[in-house]
Amino acid sequence: MEHNEWFAVRMLSESDSDQILELVNLIQPHIPWNKQHLRWQYFESPGGNARLYGINNQQGQLISFYAAVAQISQIGNRLVTTRMVQDVMTHPDYRGRGFLHQLGERCLDDIIQSGEAGYTLPNEKSAKSFRRIGWTELCSVPWRKKYLHSNQEMTTLAVSELAGCFDRDVISSIWQSNPLFVGVNRDAAYLNWRYNKPRTKYSKFLINRDEGLIILKMFGNTLHICDLLTRSDRLNNVSAMLNFCDNFGLQHGANILTAWLPDGHPYGAAFHEHGLKLITDVERYIFVHPGKIANEKLLNPGIWHITQGDSDIY
Numbered sequence: 001m002e003h004n005e006w007f008a009v010r011m012l013s014e015s016d017s018d019q020i021l022e023l024v025n026l027i028q029p030h031i032p033w034n035k036q037h038l039r040w041q042y043f044e045s046p047g048g049n050a051r052l053y054g055i056n057n058q059q060g061q062l063i064s065f066y067a068a069v070a071q072i073s074q075i076g077n078r079l080v081t082t083r084m085v086q087d088v089m090t091h092p093d094y095r096g097r098g099f100l101h102q103l104g105e106r107c108l109d110d111i112i113q114s115g116e117a118g119y120t121l122p123n124e125k126s127a128k129s130f131r132r133i134g135w136t137e138l139c140s141v142p143w144r145k146k147y148l149h150s151n152q153e154m155t156t157l158a159v160s161e162l163a164g165c166f167d168r169d170v171i172s173s174i175w176q177s178n179p180l181f182v183g184v185n186r187d188a189a190y191l192n193w194r195y196n197k198p199r200t201k202y203s204k205f206l207i208n209r210d211e212g213l214i215i216l217k218m219f220g221n222t223l224h225i226c227d228l229l230t231r232s233d234r235l236n237n238v239s240a241m242l243n244f245c246d247n248f249g250l251q252h253g254a255n256i257l258t259a260w261l262p263d264g265h266p267y268g269a270a271f272h273e274h275g276l277k278l279i280t281d282v283e284r285y286i287f288v289h290p291g292k293i294a295n296e297k298l299l300n301p302g303i304w305h306i307t308q309g310d311s312d313i314y
Contacts, residue, residue, distance in 0.1 A: 012052035019062040027089045036198045046189035047071040053103045063091040066103035072185045085120035118289040135287040139301035142262040146275035155244040162204040165192045170210045177231040183305035223249035225259040226309040238270035264302020
């Protein structure tokens with residue numbers, strides 16, 4: 001039996017892609033990755049390259065893996081590099097040895113020492129590890145859901161579908177009009193990367209040319225609102241934008257509409273009145289770590305802009 005003193009944390013790079021893919025596809029064979037997906041996930045984000053941590057056994061096989069994807073987030077009036085921790089996994093034959101705890105402590109120390117902040121949406125099994133090493137529970141995943149019926153109201157907005165990339169100036173005018181938001185900086189560079197995920201289809205729309213945007217994803221009989229944004233001087237558009245989502249879903253065979261939006265968000269009342277009410281028995285949580293950033297906004301879920309676009313966990 002090998003002992004923990006044989007194992008050391010090492011930083012991984014794109015040259016380790018084959019080993020990472022081997023472990024990822026062993027852990028989650030139902031959603032296999034390829035090199036294109038791995039490169040998009042870790043090395044093409046406009047925030048920069050991910051930090052990838054690994055532990056190998058004596059034979060050189062990658063047996064534990066920890067990824068912290070780079071994002072640029074808005075925190076008050078600042079843009080800060082943040083790390084979204086995800087894809088945390090250990091080979092089944094090596095579980096129970098504290099490897100993920102070891103990797104997690106190293107990753108968090110790097111976040112703090114680099115002047116960054118972090119957030120993560122771990123599964124129920126991993127949540128305890130984040131609590132133990134010092135992450136703060138922000139809120140439960142703000143999942144909302146409604147059932148669609150054929151008597152939905154039509155939207156009164158001018159909605160145009162976008163086939164290509166988002167325009168930098170248009171998106172900046174939408175996102176930057178919301179100075180209270182805390183969350184991933186949704187500029188054109190981010191949106192064009194995020195919604196270019198390999199082998200995934202998203203439907204993208206602009207509202208009244210430059211007043212808002214909607215990004216949708218169909219999955220079976222469910223329509224997910226991945227992102228919905230409007231300028232702060234056009235908050236009265238939200239109800240009509242949600243009507244558009246309803247009708248899009250019905251036209252494409254959906255009978256369920258889902259979204260993420262924290263309680264207290266400026267759009268919250270419109271979502272609630274539309275029937276997209278918070279699910280109260282969600283057992284999955286969002287954790288944050290401010291690093292060295294002394295800003296109380298980080299711990300107030302009501303001013304976070306968190307959507308299903310921040311994660312593929314629906």
